[in-house]
Amino acid sequence: MRTQLSDxxxxxxxxxxxxxxxxxxxxxxxLEKLREKLREKxxxxxxxxxxxxxxxxxxxxxxxxxxxxxxxxFCYARPFEQIRNDVSFHNLPVKLLGNxxxxxxxxxxxxxxxxxxxxxxxxxxxxxxxxPCFNEDIYPILxxxxxxxxxxxxxxxxxxxxxxxxxxxxxxxxxxxxGDGPVIIVTGPxxxxxxxxxxxxxxxxxxxxxxLGELPILEDSLPKFLIEQINSTKNLFVIEEHVAQGGIxxxxxxxxxxxxxxxxxxxxxxxxSHHLDKSGSQKYLRKKSGIDLNNVLSRL
Amino acid sequence: MLNIFNRWGINIKxxxxxxxxxxxxxxxxxxxxxxxxxxxCIDTLIVLFHKLISSKDKFILSKxxxxxxxxxxxxxxxxxKDSDLITFHQDDTLLAGHPLPNKIKNISFATxxxxxxxxxxxxxxxxxxxxxxxxxxxxxxxDGEWQEGSTWEALIFSCHHNLDNLTIIxxxxxxxxxxSTNDIASLSPLSKIINGFDIEVITINGHSPxxxxxxxxxxxxxxxxxxxxxxxxNGVSFMENKMEWHYLPIxxxxxxxxxxxxxxx
Numbered sequence: 001m002r003t004q005l006s007d008x009x010x011x012x013x014x015x016x017x018x019x020x021x022x023x024x025x026x027x028x029x030x031l032e033k034l035r036e037k038l039r040e041k042x043x044x045x046x047x048x049x050x051x052x053x054x055x056x057x058x059x060x061x062x063x064x065x066x067x068x069x070x071x072x073x074f075c076y077a078r079p080f081e082q083i084r085n086d087v088s089f090h091n092l093p094v095k096l097l098g099n100x101x102x103x104x105x106x107x108x109x110x111x112x113x114x115x116x117x118x119x120x121x122x123x124x125x126x127x128x129x130x131x132p133c134f135n136e137d138i139y140p141i142l143x144x145x146x147x148x149x150x151x152x153x154x155x156x157x158x159x160x161x162x163x164x165x166x167x168x169x170x171x172x173x174x175x176x177x178x179g180d181g182p183v184i185i186v187t188g189p190x191x192x193x194x195x196x197x198x199x200x201x202x203x204x205x206x207x208x209x210x211x212l213g214e215l216p217i218l219e220d221s222l223p224k225f226l227i228e229q230i231n232s233t234k235n236l237f238v239i240e241e242h243v244a245q246g247g248i249x250x251x252x253x254x255x256x257x258x259x260x261x262x263x264x265x266x267x268x269x270x271x272x273s274h275h276l277d278k279s280g281s282q283k284y285l286r287k288k289s290g291i292d293l294n295n296v297l298s299r300l
Numbered sequence: 301m302l303n304i305f306n307r308w309g310i311n312i313k314x315x316x317x318x319x320x321x322x323x324x325x326x327x328x329x330x331x332x333x334x335x336x337x338x339x340x341c342i343d344t345l346i347v348l349f350h351k352l353i354s355s356k357d358k359f360i361l362s363k364x365x366x367x368x369x370x371x372x373x374x375x376x377x378x379x380x381k382d383s384d385l386i387t388f389h390q391d392d393t394l395l396a397g398h399p400l401p402n403k404i405k406n407i408s409f410a411t412x413x414x415x416x417x418x419x420x421x422x423x424x425x426x427x428x429x430x431x432x433x434x435x436x437x438x439x440x441x442x443d444g445e446w447q448e449g450s451t452w453e454a455l456i457f458s459c460h461h462n463l464d465n466l467t468i469i470x471x472x473x474x475x476x477x478x479x480s481t482n483d484i485a486s487l488s489p490l491s492k493i494i495n496g497f498d499i500e501v502i503t504i505n506g507h508s509p510x511x512x513x514x515x516x517x518x519x520x521x522x523x524x525x526x527x528x529x530x531x532x533x534n535g536v537s538f539m540e541n542k543m544e545w546h547y548l549p550i551x552x553x554x555x556x557x558x559x560x561x562x563x564x565x
Contacts, residue, residue, distance in 0.1 A: 040430060051419045051453035058423020081413060089401045089410050
């Protein structure tokens with residue numbers, strides 16, 4: 001998604017001169033064109049993330065819209081107090097771009113994983129989170145983030161959908177497969193690893209796969225069609241590449257209860273841990289957590 | 301120096317005296333501590349707000365525990381009123397022990413956790429340079445605050461970006477929360493350590509309005525740091541250089557004595 005990110009920001013910069021881009025010394029082979037475009041407004045803040053967020057807050061207070069890029073945990077975990085005090089307390093439009101959401105950095109090791117990112121950030125005042133699923137989601141999400149005037153986190157990942165697959169246009173809620181099977185709500189690009197296999201399941205058993213692109217979930221935001229499907233199947237799965245605490249599993253449960261929607265069966269699959277003993281690829285770590293395609297299919 | 305003193309010295313000294321008395325009253329009435337570190341920087345705050353800061357400039361109080369001095373300085377230029385100051389530290393107040401993000405004029409950020417203000421100031425200073433807008437950014441830090449890694453991150457950034465519109469002021473009163481800075485994590489002398497950076501370093505008497513003004517008014521060619529040699533609890537004999545006045549509130553007798561001493565000074 002980094003190419004789409006760079007292209008999307010260049011497009012936005014053509015329309016808006018308030019953009020500032022700060023990177024924590026990352027972006028090699030991805031952000032060179034953006035650097036060329038923004039010139040003095042592209043700031044490599046060095047390996048100093050606390051300062052980078054504080055500087056971004058200062059610049060936002062002067063009318064700029066700073067986009068702050070790093071490997072996800074370096075972007076939200078290292079400078080958390082700066083995000084809380086300097087950005088969120090003042091409701092400043094600082095846009096955090098966390099690359100490698102979930103187990104995205106795979107065998108690079110647990111220090112690079114981001115499996116508690118949106119849970120942590122959603123505890124803060126005013127925060128919006130976007131979780132693109134497809135490469136095509138990036139530009140619409142950048143546009144929404146650019147105009148929402150709020151502190152925002154965008155969790156970037158890897159779109160694994162098949163070549164030629166045309167995703168539906170970005171919306172907060174989108175349905176990717178339709179059938180008479182259970183309802184499965186997923187956030188993030190892990191959903192792209194399910195689409196093809198779900199499509200091949202006979203209609204009678206095929207899941208209704210929904211992806212959620214924006215957090216927090218507003219109480220009245222559930223699409224009518226989704227509610228109808230939950231009411232008719234009473235069988236709901238929620239899958240996320242994030243720990244259970246603070247994840248969408250609990251957020252969705254709360255929204256369902258507040259809307260008087262009940263289910264007979266609720267299955268929550270999530271990132272079970274950082275898997276600190278042995279590491280591996282994103283695929284390997286998803287499997288260890290039981291959020292890989294094979295495990296999902298076996299649970300249907 | 302003499303000229304400056306003749307032109308405004310007596311007046312500013314009177315203002316400082318009145319501000320100190322108002323600060324002591326506010327802290328006495330609210331039963332709140334942090335007086336020592338307020339008295340060490342109040343001279344500078346008064347000089348800044350009465351003689352230097354215009355609408356184009358920004359001031360960031362990185363040492364948020366000296367909010368009392370900032371509130372009183374803003375009172376002295378009419379931004380806050382007596383009716384505001386009497387709410388200090390009370391329920392439903394705009395004036396908490398450390399500044400709130402409630403957009404009082406000249407309080408741009410909620411500070412209090414140390415090590416934040418210099419990055420915020422650097423962001424503002426860099427913005428001004430990119431926008432080619434005039435104005436100076438003043439950031440007041442404590443000396444203990446230089447134990448925070450983020451302060452050094454911000455210093456590296458400020459020097460690298462040649463923020464010649466940023467003045468960093470250090471209230472070097474040599475005492476922190478639970479001992480002296482030299483006994484806890486010495487950076488002494490801070491000026492010598494910082495001299496290794498590409499920055500102008502000036503050390504002055506932080507209780508001399510003349511030195512404060514002349515150093516702050518001096519044209520700068522690069523990022524600048526002014527180290528104020530100060531006394532914690534300055535002007536009140538039983539508080540001076542006593543660590544406990546970082547925290548303690550004052551009782552009635554102590555308050556009366558403190559006011560007498562400030563009056564006589």
